[in-house]
Amino acid sequence: MSKQATLNIGDKEYTLKILTGSEDEHALDISILRKESNFITYDDGYGNTGSCESDITFIDGDKGVLRYRGFDIAELAEKSNFLETCFLLFNGELPNSSELDNFKTKVFSHSTLPSPVEKVIHSMSGNSHPMGVLSSALQALGGCFPHLCTNTRPADIDSFQEAASLIVASIPSIAASTYRSSKGENMPEIGNVFSYCENFLHLMFGSASAEPIDSSISKALDLIFLLHADHEQNCSTSTCRMIASGGANAFASLSGAVSALWGPLHGGANMAVIRMLNEIHSAGDDGSQFIQSAKEGKSRLMGFGHRVYRNYDPRAKILKSACDQALEALGVESPILDIARNLETSALQDEYFIARKLYPNVDFYSGIILQAMGFPTNMFTVLFALGRAPGWLAHWKEIATNGKRIHRPRQIYQGSTHRPYVGLGDR
Numbered sequence: 001m002s003k004q005a006t007l008n009i010g011d012k013e014y015t016l017k018i019l020t021g022s023e024d025e026h027a028l029d030i031s032i033l034r035k036e037s038n039f040i041t042y043d044d045g046y047g048n049t050g051s052c053e054s055d056i057t058f059i060d061g062d063k064g065v066l067r068y069r070g071f072d073i074a075e076l077a078e079k080s081n082f083l084e085t086c087f088l089l090f091n092g093e094l095p096n097s098s099e100l101d102n103f104k105t106k107v108f109s110h111s112t113l114p115s116p117v118e119k120v121i122h123s124m125s126g127n128s129h130p131m132g133v134l135s136s137a138l139q140a141l142g143g144c145f146p147h148l149c150t151n152t153r154p155a156d157i158d159s160f161q162e163a164a165s166l167i168v169a170s171i172p173s174i175a176a177s178t179y180r181s182s183k184g185e186n187m188p189e190i191g192n193v194f195s196y197c198e199n200f201l202h203l204m205f206g207s208a209s210a211e212p213i214d215s216s217i218s219k220a221l222d223l224i225f226l227l228h229a230d231h232e233q234n235c236s237t238s239t240c241r242m243i244a245s246g247g248a249n250a251f252a253s254l255s256g257a258v259s260a261l262w263g264p265l266h267g268g269a270n271m272a273v274i275r276m277l278n279e280i281h282s283a284g285d286d287g288s289q290f291i292q293s294a295k296e297g298k299s300r301l302m303g304f305g306h307r308v309y310r311n312y313d314p315r316a317k318i319l320k321s322a323c324d325q326a327l328e329a330l331g332v333e334s335p336i337l338d339i340a341r342n343l344e345t346s347a348l349q350d351e352y353f354i355a356r357k358l359y360p361n362v363d364f365y366s367g368i369i370l371q372a373m374g375f376p377t378n379m380f381t382v383l384f385a386l387g388r389a390p391g392w393l394a395h396w397k398e399i400a401t402n403g404k405r406i407h408r409p410r411q412i413y414q415g416s417t418h419r420p421y422v423g424l425g426d427r
Protein backbone atom coordinates (compact mmCIF):
# COMPACT_ATOMS: atom_id res chain seq x y z
CA MET A 1 0.00 0.00 0.00
CA SER A 2 1.43 3.40 -0.92
CA LYS A 3 2.30 5.78 1.94
CA GLN A 4 0.37 8.68 0.44
CA ALA A 5 -2.71 9.61 -1.57
CA THR A 6 -3.46 12.53 -3.89
CA LEU A 7 -6.57 14.66 -3.59
CA ASN A 8 -7.53 16.98 -6.43
CA ILE A 9 -9.83 19.93 -5.70
CA GLY A 10 -10.34 22.09 -8.74
CA ASP A 11 -6.95 22.65 -10.28
CA LYS A 12 -5.14 22.08 -6.98
CA GLU A 13 -3.55 18.81 -5.86
CA TYR A 14 -3.02 17.86 -2.24
CA THR A 15 -0.88 15.02 -0.90
CA LEU A 16 -2.35 13.15 2.08
CA LYS A 17 -0.42 10.67 4.21
CA ILE A 18 -1.80 7.11 4.43
CA LEU A 19 -1.83 5.65 7.95
CA THR A 20 -1.69 1.83 8.24
CA GLY A 21 -2.59 -0.01 11.45
CA SER A 22 -1.19 -3.23 12.92
CA GLU A 23 -4.16 -5.14 11.43
CA ASP A 24 -3.52 -3.58 8.02
CA GLU A 25 -6.38 -1.08 8.21
CA HIS A 26 -5.78 2.09 6.23
CA ALA A 27 -6.72 5.72 6.84
CA LEU A 28 -6.24 8.97 4.99
CA ASP A 29 -4.55 11.41 7.36
CA ILE A 30 -6.34 14.69 6.63
CA SER A 31 -4.61 16.74 9.36
CA ILE A 32 -3.30 19.21 6.77
CA LEU A 33 -6.55 19.49 4.77
CA ARG A 34 -8.22 22.61 6.21
CA LYS A 35 -4.97 24.54 6.58
CA GLU A 36 -3.92 23.86 2.98
CA SER A 37 -7.27 23.73 1.13
CA ASN A 38 -9.74 25.48 3.46
CA PHE A 39 -11.92 22.37 2.98
CA ILE A 40 -13.07 20.08 5.79
CA THR A 41 -14.52 16.58 5.39
CA TYR A 42 -18.17 15.78 6.22
CA ASP A 43 -19.17 12.38 7.64
CA ASP A 44 -22.58 12.22 9.34
CA GLY A 45 -22.32 9.85 12.32
CA TYR A 46 -18.55 9.43 11.84
CA GLY A 47 -19.07 6.12 9.99
CA ASN A 48 -15.94 6.73 7.90
CA THR A 49 -13.88 8.76 10.37
CA GLY A 50 -11.13 7.62 12.73
CA SER A 51 -10.82 9.85 15.81
CA CYS A 52 -7.61 8.32 17.15
CA GLU A 53 -5.07 5.53 17.02
CA SER A 54 -5.67 2.97 19.77
CA ASP A 55 -3.96 -0.17 21.12
CA ILE A 56 -6.90 -1.45 23.15
CA THR A 57 -9.52 -3.29 21.07
CA PHE A 58 -9.71 -4.49 17.49
CA ILE A 59 -12.94 -5.25 15.64
CA ASP A 60 -13.23 -6.68 12.13
CA GLY A 61 -16.90 -6.04 11.37
CA ASP A 62 -16.93 -8.02 8.14
CA LYS A 63 -15.43 -11.14 9.71
CA GLY A 64 -17.13 -10.75 13.10
CA VAL A 65 -13.81 -10.54 14.98
CA LEU A 66 -13.38 -8.88 18.41
CA ARG A 67 -10.07 -8.87 20.34
CA TYR A 68 -9.07 -7.15 23.58
CA ARG A 69 -5.34 -6.31 23.45
CA GLY A 70 -4.92 -9.00 20.76
CA PHE A 71 -6.75 -11.78 22.64
CA ASP A 72 -9.82 -13.17 20.84
CA ILE A 73 -13.12 -12.67 22.66
CA ALA A 74 -14.10 -16.35 22.31
CA GLU A 75 -10.84 -17.45 23.99
CA LEU A 76 -11.18 -14.88 26.77
CA ALA A 77 -14.82 -15.92 27.29
CA GLU A 78 -13.73 -19.55 27.68
CA LYS A 79 -10.52 -19.12 29.70
CA SER A 80 -10.52 -15.71 31.42
CA ASN A 81 -12.85 -13.81 33.76
CA PHE A 82 -14.07 -10.24 34.20
CA LEU A 83 -11.51 -9.00 36.75
CA GLU A 84 -8.60 -10.50 34.82
CA THR A 85 -9.98 -8.83 31.68
CA CYS A 86 -10.16 -5.50 33.54
CA PHE A 87 -6.43 -5.82 34.33
CA LEU A 88 -5.70 -6.76 30.69
CA LEU A 89 -7.56 -3.71 29.35
CA PHE A 90 -5.92 -1.34 31.87
CA ASN A 91 -2.35 -2.62 31.48
CA GLY A 92 -2.18 -4.25 28.04
CA GLU A 93 -1.03 -7.66 29.34
CA LEU A 94 -2.67 -10.56 31.20
CA PRO A 95 -1.67 -10.45 34.89
CA ASN A 96 0.49 -13.09 36.56
CA SER A 97 -0.96 -14.60 39.72
CA SER A 98 0.53 -12.03 42.13
CA GLU A 99 -0.56 -9.11 39.92
CA LEU A 100 -4.08 -10.57 39.75
CA ASP A 101 -4.19 -11.12 43.53
CA ASN A 102 -3.02 -7.54 44.17
CA PHE A 103 -5.63 -6.17 41.76
CA LYS A 104 -8.41 -8.21 43.39
CA THR A 105 -7.26 -7.04 46.85
CA LYS A 106 -7.44 -3.42 45.66
CA VAL A 107 -10.92 -3.95 44.19
CA PHE A 108 -12.25 -5.77 47.26
CA SER A 109 -10.78 -3.11 49.57
CA HIS A 110 -13.46 -0.69 48.31
CA SER A 111 -16.46 -2.81 49.23
CA THR A 112 -18.43 -0.10 51.08
CA LEU A 113 -19.76 3.00 49.35
CA PRO A 114 -18.92 6.35 51.02
CA SER A 115 -22.03 7.79 52.71
CA PRO A 116 -22.23 10.89 50.41
CA VAL A 117 -22.64 8.47 47.49
CA GLU A 118 -25.33 6.53 49.34
CA LYS A 119 -27.11 9.85 50.05
CA VAL A 120 -27.11 10.75 46.32
CA ILE A 121 -28.49 7.30 45.47
CA HIS A 122 -31.25 7.47 48.10
CA SER A 123 -32.19 11.00 47.07
CA MET A 124 -32.60 9.97 43.40
CA SER A 125 -33.67 6.34 43.26
CA GLY A 126 -37.34 7.07 44.02
CA ASN A 127 -38.03 8.57 40.63
CA SER A 128 -34.81 8.66 38.59
CA HIS A 129 -33.84 5.92 36.14
CA PRO A 130 -30.94 3.78 37.47
CA MET A 131 -28.72 5.10 34.64
CA GLY A 132 -29.30 8.67 35.83
CA VAL A 133 -28.49 7.57 39.37
CA LEU A 134 -25.29 5.82 38.21
CA SER A 135 -24.08 8.86 36.29
CA SER A 136 -24.61 11.11 39.33
CA ALA A 137 -23.21 8.58 41.79
CA LEU A 138 -19.95 8.36 39.82
CA GLN A 139 -19.51 12.13 40.14
CA ALA A 140 -20.31 11.90 43.85
CA LEU A 141 -17.78 9.05 44.21
CA GLY A 142 -15.08 11.18 42.64
CA GLY A 143 -15.99 13.98 45.02
CA CYS A 144 -15.20 11.68 47.95
CA PHE A 145 -11.68 11.13 46.60
CA PRO A 146 -10.51 14.57 45.41
CA HIS A 147 -6.91 13.38 45.12
CA LEU A 148 -8.11 11.07 42.30
CA CYS A 149 -9.96 13.88 40.48
CA THR A 150 -7.48 16.75 40.33
CA ASN A 151 -8.15 17.38 36.63
CA THR A 152 -4.39 17.75 36.29
CA ARG A 153 -1.97 15.45 34.54
CA PRO A 154 0.20 13.53 35.31
CA ALA A 155 -1.46 13.48 38.78
CA ASP A 156 -4.67 11.80 37.55
CA ILE A 157 -2.63 9.38 35.42
CA ASP A 158 -0.37 8.46 38.38
CA SER A 159 -3.45 7.64 40.48
CA PHE A 160 -5.22 5.79 37.65
CA GLN A 161 -4.83 2.27 39.11
CA GLU A 162 -6.40 3.38 42.41
CA ALA A 163 -9.22 5.26 40.64
CA ALA A 164 -9.87 2.34 38.30
CA SER A 165 -10.02 -0.24 41.12
CA LEU A 166 -12.33 2.06 43.09
CA ILE A 167 -14.71 2.48 40.13
CA VAL A 168 -14.71 -1.25 39.22
CA ALA A 169 -15.51 -2.02 42.87
CA SER A 170 -18.13 0.69 43.34
CA ILE A 171 -20.39 0.28 40.31
CA PRO A 172 -21.85 -3.04 41.57
CA SER A 173 -22.51 -1.43 44.97
CA ILE A 174 -24.10 1.64 43.32
CA ALA A 175 -26.29 -0.64 41.21
CA ALA A 176 -27.36 -2.77 44.16
CA SER A 177 -27.94 0.24 46.42
CA THR A 178 -30.09 1.86 43.70
CA TYR A 179 -32.14 -1.29 43.35
CA ARG A 180 -32.53 -1.82 47.10
CA SER A 181 -33.36 1.84 47.71
CA SER A 182 -36.07 1.75 45.03
CA LYS A 183 -37.66 -1.10 47.02
CA GLY A 184 -37.19 0.63 50.38
CA GLU A 185 -34.65 -1.98 51.46
CA ASN A 186 -31.14 -1.69 52.94
CA MET A 187 -28.17 -3.52 51.44
CA PRO A 188 -27.09 -6.69 53.30
CA GLU A 189 -23.73 -6.41 55.09
CA ILE A 190 -21.83 -9.31 53.55
CA GLY A 191 -18.28 -8.00 53.05
CA ASN A 192 -16.31 -9.79 50.42
CA VAL A 193 -16.78 -13.43 51.23
CA PHE A 194 -17.43 -14.47 47.65
CA SER A 195 -16.23 -13.72 44.12
CA TYR A 196 -16.86 -10.35 42.47
CA CYS A 197 -20.09 -11.49 40.79
CA GLU A 198 -21.30 -13.57 43.73
CA ASN A 199 -20.83 -10.52 46.01
CA PHE A 200 -22.87 -8.47 43.54
CA LEU A 201 -25.66 -11.04 43.33
CA HIS A 202 -25.80 -11.11 47.14
CA LEU A 203 -25.94 -7.33 47.34
CA MET A 204 -28.76 -7.37 44.80
CA PHE A 205 -30.87 -10.30 45.88
CA GLY A 206 -29.29 -11.85 48.96
CA SER A 207 -30.03 -11.60 52.65
CA ALA A 208 -27.74 -11.09 55.65
CA SER A 209 -27.29 -14.86 55.96
CA ALA A 210 -25.32 -15.15 52.75
CA GLU A 211 -26.05 -18.61 51.39
CA PRO A 212 -23.91 -19.84 48.45
CA ILE A 213 -25.11 -18.82 44.99
CA ASP A 214 -25.25 -21.37 42.14
CA SER A 215 -21.81 -20.92 40.54
CA SER A 216 -23.28 -21.32 37.02
CA ILE A 217 -25.31 -18.13 37.60
CA SER A 218 -22.36 -16.04 38.83
CA LYS A 219 -20.25 -17.44 35.99
CA ALA A 220 -22.93 -16.44 33.43
CA LEU A 221 -22.97 -12.91 34.89
CA ASP A 222 -19.16 -12.75 34.83
CA LEU A 223 -19.28 -13.76 31.16
CA ILE A 224 -21.83 -11.03 30.36
CA PHE A 225 -19.57 -8.41 31.98
CA LEU A 226 -16.48 -9.76 30.18
CA LEU A 227 -18.24 -9.65 26.80
CA HIS A 228 -19.29 -6.04 27.38
CA ALA A 229 -15.88 -4.88 28.65
CA ASP A 230 -14.82 -2.90 25.59
CA HIS A 231 -15.79 -2.26 21.99
CA GLU A 232 -13.36 0.35 20.58
CA GLN A 233 -14.85 3.72 19.54
CA ASN A 234 -18.57 3.12 20.21
CA CYS A 235 -20.80 6.05 21.12
CA SER A 236 -20.22 5.97 24.90
CA THR A 237 -16.47 5.27 24.66
CA SER A 238 -16.03 8.09 22.17
CA THR A 239 -17.96 10.31 24.59
CA CYS A 240 -15.59 9.26 27.38
CA ARG A 241 -12.60 10.12 25.20
CA MET A 242 -14.15 13.44 24.16
CA ILE A 243 -14.58 14.46 27.82
CA ALA A 244 -11.11 13.18 28.75
CA SER A 245 -9.55 15.12 25.86
CA GLY A 246 -10.40 18.33 27.69
CA GLY A 247 -8.37 17.20 30.70
CA ALA A 248 -11.29 15.99 32.85
CA ASN A 249 -10.79 13.16 35.36
CA ALA A 250 -11.90 9.55 34.96
CA PHE A 251 -15.00 9.90 37.18
CA ALA A 252 -16.36 12.81 35.13
CA SER A 253 -15.50 11.04 31.85
CA LEU A 254 -17.30 7.87 32.91
CA SER A 255 -20.29 9.82 34.20
CA GLY A 256 -20.68 11.25 30.69
CA ALA A 257 -20.14 7.85 29.08
CA VAL A 258 -22.98 6.41 31.20
CA SER A 259 -25.31 9.09 29.84
CA ALA A 260 -24.29 8.26 26.27
CA LEU A 261 -24.81 4.51 26.85
CA TRP A 262 -28.37 5.10 28.12
CA GLY A 263 -29.79 5.79 24.64
CA PRO A 264 -32.05 3.06 23.14
CA LEU A 265 -29.91 2.82 20.00
CA HIS A 266 -26.85 2.06 22.14
CA GLY A 267 -26.77 0.41 25.56
CA GLY A 268 -30.45 0.99 26.15
CA ALA A 269 -31.14 -1.62 23.46
CA ASN A 270 -30.98 -4.50 25.95
CA MET A 271 -33.99 -3.00 27.77
CA ALA A 272 -35.70 -2.32 24.43
CA VAL A 273 -35.19 -5.96 23.33
CA ILE A 274 -37.06 -7.30 26.34
CA ARG A 275 -39.86 -4.73 25.92
CA MET A 276 -40.09 -5.71 22.23
CA LEU A 277 -40.18 -9.47 23.00
CA ASN A 278 -42.79 -8.99 25.74
CA GLU A 279 -44.96 -6.87 23.40
CA ILE A 280 -44.71 -9.55 20.68
CA HIS A 281 -45.59 -12.23 23.24
CA SER A 282 -48.59 -10.34 24.65
CA ALA A 283 -49.85 -9.65 21.11
CA GLY A 284 -49.90 -13.42 20.53
CA ASP A 285 -47.49 -12.91 17.65
CA ASP A 286 -44.82 -15.56 17.02
CA GLY A 287 -42.60 -12.79 15.68
CA SER A 288 -43.63 -12.92 12.03
CA GLN A 289 -45.94 -9.88 12.26
CA PHE A 290 -43.22 -7.91 13.99
CA ILE A 291 -40.64 -8.82 11.36
CA GLN A 292 -43.05 -7.51 8.73
CA SER A 293 -43.50 -4.22 10.59
CA ALA A 294 -39.71 -3.85 10.88
CA LYS A 295 -39.34 -4.43 7.14
CA GLU A 296 -41.93 -1.73 6.51
CA GLY A 297 -39.89 0.67 8.63
CA LYS A 298 -42.65 0.87 11.24
CA SER A 299 -40.44 -0.60 13.96
CA ARG A 300 -36.86 -1.61 14.62
CA LEU A 301 -35.82 -5.18 15.44
CA MET A 302 -34.01 -4.19 18.62
CA GLY A 303 -30.87 -6.19 19.30
CA PHE A 304 -30.29 -6.48 15.56
CA GLY A 305 -27.91 -4.49 13.38
CA HIS A 306 -24.63 -2.78 14.11
CA ARG A 307 -22.64 0.12 12.73
CA VAL A 308 -19.49 -1.98 12.52
CA TYR A 309 -20.52 -5.65 12.43
CA ARG A 310 -21.79 -6.61 9.00
CA ASN A 311 -21.71 -10.20 10.25
CA TYR A 312 -22.82 -11.99 13.40
CA ASP A 313 -21.65 -10.09 16.51
CA PRO A 314 -19.25 -12.65 18.09
CA ARG A 315 -20.58 -11.67 21.52
CA ALA A 316 -24.14 -12.55 20.48
CA LYS A 317 -22.98 -16.02 19.38
CA ILE A 318 -21.40 -16.65 22.80
CA LEU A 319 -24.38 -15.22 24.68
CA LYS A 320 -26.85 -17.33 22.70
CA SER A 321 -25.33 -20.58 24.01
CA ALA A 322 -24.82 -19.05 27.49
CA CYS A 323 -28.53 -18.21 27.43
CA ASP A 324 -29.52 -21.85 27.03
CA GLN A 325 -27.14 -22.96 29.82
CA ALA A 326 -28.19 -20.18 32.24
CA LEU A 327 -31.91 -20.81 31.76
CA GLU A 328 -31.38 -24.55 32.28
CA ALA A 329 -29.35 -23.88 35.46
CA LEU A 330 -32.08 -21.52 36.67
CA GLY A 331 -34.78 -23.98 35.69
CA VAL A 332 -36.54 -21.14 33.90
CA GLU A 333 -38.81 -21.61 30.89
CA SER A 334 -38.72 -18.38 28.88
CA PRO A 335 -41.48 -17.90 26.28
CA ILE A 336 -39.69 -14.81 25.04
CA LEU A 337 -36.56 -16.91 24.32
CA ASP A 338 -38.59 -18.95 21.85
CA ILE A 339 -39.80 -15.72 20.25
CA ALA A 340 -36.19 -14.44 20.10
CA ARG A 341 -35.13 -17.63 18.36
CA ASN A 342 -38.02 -17.31 15.86
CA LEU A 343 -37.11 -13.69 15.16
CA GLU A 344 -33.47 -14.58 14.63
CA THR A 345 -34.25 -17.53 12.33
CA SER A 346 -36.72 -15.49 10.24
CA ALA A 347 -34.52 -12.37 10.03
CA LEU A 348 -31.40 -14.34 9.04
CA GLN A 349 -33.35 -15.80 6.10
CA ASP A 350 -35.10 -12.58 5.06
CA GLU A 351 -33.79 -10.49 2.15
CA TYR A 352 -34.52 -7.20 3.98
CA PHE A 353 -32.08 -8.10 6.78
CA ILE A 354 -29.62 -9.96 4.56
CA ALA A 355 -29.34 -7.05 2.12
CA ARG A 356 -28.66 -4.64 5.00
CA LYS A 357 -26.28 -7.09 6.73
CA LEU A 358 -28.35 -7.00 9.91
CA TYR A 359 -27.41 -9.69 12.43
CA PRO A 360 -28.06 -10.16 16.17
CA ASN A 361 -25.83 -7.93 18.30
CA VAL A 362 -24.69 -8.20 21.92
CA ASP A 363 -28.04 -6.92 23.21
CA PHE A 364 -30.23 -9.54 21.56
CA TYR A 365 -29.72 -12.31 24.11
CA SER A 366 -28.21 -10.57 27.15
CA GLY A 367 -31.54 -9.25 28.40
CA ILE A 368 -33.13 -12.71 28.40
CA ILE A 369 -30.41 -14.05 30.72
CA LEU A 370 -30.57 -10.98 32.98
CA GLN A 371 -34.37 -11.21 33.24
CA ALA A 372 -34.10 -14.93 34.11
CA MET A 373 -31.59 -14.02 36.86
CA GLY A 374 -34.20 -11.71 38.37
CA PHE A 375 -32.77 -8.32 37.36
CA PRO A 376 -35.50 -5.74 36.66
CA THR A 377 -35.47 -4.48 33.06
CA ASN A 378 -34.62 -0.93 34.09
CA MET A 379 -31.30 -2.22 35.54
CA PHE A 380 -30.13 -3.92 32.31
CA THR A 381 -28.24 -0.93 30.93
CA VAL A 382 -26.62 -0.34 34.34
CA LEU A 383 -25.27 -3.89 34.02
CA PHE A 384 -24.00 -3.02 30.54
CA ALA A 385 -22.25 0.00 32.10
CA LEU A 386 -20.76 -2.20 34.85
CA GLY A 387 -19.28 -4.43 32.16
CA ARG A 388 -18.12 -1.51 29.98
CA ALA A 389 -16.48 0.48 32.79
CA PRO A 390 -13.04 -1.15 32.32
CA GLY A 391 -13.14 -0.29 28.62
CA TRP A 392 -14.05 3.32 29.33
CA LEU A 393 -11.25 3.48 31.93
CA ALA A 394 -8.69 1.98 29.54
CA HIS A 395 -9.62 4.54 26.90
CA TRP A 396 -9.52 7.35 29.48
CA LYS A 397 -5.97 6.26 30.40
CA GLU A 398 -4.94 5.98 26.74
CA ILE A 399 -6.08 9.45 25.76
CA ALA A 400 -4.89 10.99 29.06
CA THR A 401 -1.44 9.49 28.43
CA ASN A 402 -1.15 9.89 24.64
CA GLY A 403 -3.79 12.46 23.73
CA LYS A 404 -2.42 15.40 21.81
CA ARG A 405 -5.28 17.88 21.44
CA ILE A 406 -8.76 18.59 22.79
CA HIS A 407 -11.40 17.00 20.54
CA ARG A 408 -13.20 19.73 18.63
CA PRO A 409 -14.89 18.67 15.35
CA ARG A 410 -15.78 21.31 12.71
CA GLN A 411 -19.16 21.77 10.97
CA ILE A 412 -20.78 22.99 7.78
CA TYR A 413 -23.07 25.88 8.76
CA GLN A 414 -26.52 25.81 7.11
CA GLY A 415 -28.25 28.51 9.19
CA SER A 416 -29.26 32.11 8.40
CA THR A 417 -26.67 34.32 6.77
CA HIS A 418 -25.93 37.71 8.35
CA ARG A 419 -29.02 39.86 9.05
CA PRO A 420 -29.62 43.09 11.11
CA TYR A 421 -31.34 43.06 14.52
CA VAL A 422 -35.13 43.73 14.45
CA GLY A 423 -36.57 45.73 17.32
CA LEU A 424 -39.41 44.22 19.38
CA GLY A 425 -41.97 46.66 18.01
CA ASP A 426 -41.11 45.72 14.43
CA ARG A 427 -41.47 41.92 14.77
Ligand code: SDX
Pocket residue numbers: 045230231233234235264265266267269294295299300301302303304305306307308356358361362363
Ligand atom coordinates in the same frame (compact mmCIF):
# COMPACT_ATOMS: atom_id res chain seq x y z
C1 SDX B 1 -24.61 -1.43 20.84
O1 SDX B 1 -20.98 0.79 18.41
C2 SDX B 1 -20.89 -0.20 19.19
O2 SDX B 1 -19.92 -0.91 19.25
C3 SDX B 1 -22.10 -0.43 20.07
C4 SDX B 1 -22.12 -1.69 20.92
C5 SDX B 1 -21.06 -1.67 21.98
O3 SDX B 1 -20.65 -2.76 22.42
O4 SDX B 1 -20.71 -0.56 22.45
O5 SDX B 1 -21.94 -2.83 20.10
C6 SDX B 1 -23.44 -1.82 21.67
O6 SDX B 1 -24.99 -0.29 20.88
C7 SDX B 1 -25.21 -2.45 19.92
C8 SDX B 1 -26.39 -1.88 19.10
C9 SDX B 1 -27.64 -1.87 19.98
N1 SDX B 1 -28.73 -1.15 19.26
C10 SDX B 1 -29.79 -1.85 18.81
O7 SDX B 1 -29.89 -3.08 18.82
C11 SDX B 1 -30.88 -0.95 18.24
C12 SDX B 1 -31.37 -1.53 16.92
N2 SDX B 1 -30.29 -1.36 15.90
C13 SDX B 1 -30.30 -0.19 15.16
O8 SDX B 1 -31.03 0.91 15.53
C14 SDX B 1 -29.08 0.04 14.26
O9 SDX B 1 -28.80 -1.16 13.65
C15 SDX B 1 -27.83 0.59 14.91
C16 SDX B 1 -28.13 1.85 15.64
C17 SDX B 1 -27.22 -0.40 15.81
C18 SDX B 1 -26.84 0.89 13.79
O10 SDX B 1 -27.41 1.85 13.02
P1 SDX B 1 -26.68 2.46 11.71
O11 SDX B 1 -25.36 1.85 11.49
O12 SDX B 1 -26.77 3.94 11.84
O13 SDX B 1 -27.59 1.90 10.58
P2 SDX B 1 -28.81 2.66 9.95
O14 SDX B 1 -29.70 3.16 11.04
O15 SDX B 1 -28.26 3.64 8.98
O16 SDX B 1 -29.58 1.49 9.19
C19 SDX B 1 -29.20 1.07 7.87
C20 SDX B 1 -30.45 0.40 7.29
C21 SDX B 1 -31.68 1.29 7.37
O17 SDX B 1 -32.57 0.86 6.37
P3 SDX B 1 -32.60 1.74 4.96
O18 SDX B 1 -32.82 3.19 5.34
O19 SDX B 1 -31.28 1.47 4.30
O20 SDX B 1 -33.79 1.13 4.21
O21 SDX B 1 -30.78 -0.76 8.08
C22 SDX B 1 -32.03 -0.55 8.70
C23 SDX B 1 -32.31 0.92 8.68
O22 SDX B 1 -33.71 1.17 8.69
N3 SDX B 1 -31.90 -1.05 10.08
C24 SDX B 1 -32.81 -1.77 10.71
C25 SDX B 1 -32.25 -2.06 11.96
N4 SDX B 1 -31.03 -1.52 12.05
C26 SDX B 1 -30.81 -0.89 10.87
N5 SDX B 1 -34.06 -2.18 10.33
C27 SDX B 1 -34.74 -2.90 11.25
N6 SDX B 1 -34.26 -3.23 12.48
C28 SDX B 1 -33.02 -2.83 12.86
N7 SDX B 1 -32.55 -3.14 14.05
